[in-house]
Amino acid sequence: MxxxxxxxxxxxxxxxxxxxxxxxxxxxxxxxxxxxxxLSEARYQALLEAEDEAHTARVMASLEDLRAGRVQRGTAEELLKELDMES
Known part of the structure; x- marks a missing residue:
């Protein structure tokens, strides 16, 4: 370093x-x-590009989960109750 x-x-x-x-x-x-x-400008731009690619990959994976039925639908209140039960 x-x-x-x-x-x-x-x-x-x-x-x-x-x-x-x-x-x-x-x-x-x-x-x-x-x-x-x-950082050098080149390194900074590379980090921004990697961040953008990671974001796109997460969105694409989420969409695939949705298409494949791996997403449970519910309300925020239901999710909070479920999370509280796991603690």
Whole structure:
């Protein structure tokens, strides 16, 4: 994991991040804790695309469950009662 103290960025500017980002995501440390992550634009776009693909896959799986009759229909109240009984 690439890390850099926030103070280093404050002192050196974005050049401090430029050196590390070529090796991967950069975690910015502030008050001895990771606070931020700096990503390249390509990595950010890849994460957005993966998120969109995962969402589409979940929707498609839900639709298939509905078509196959694996979905129980009921009210929210019925579901809450059922969940409470399982606790």
């Amino acid at each position: 690439n890390t850099i103290p926030a103070q280093e960025i404050k002192r050196r500017g974005i050049a401090a991040v430029d050196e590390l980002i070529t090796k991967g995501d950069v975690h910015v440390i502030r008050n001895n804790q990771p606070q931020y992550v700096v």
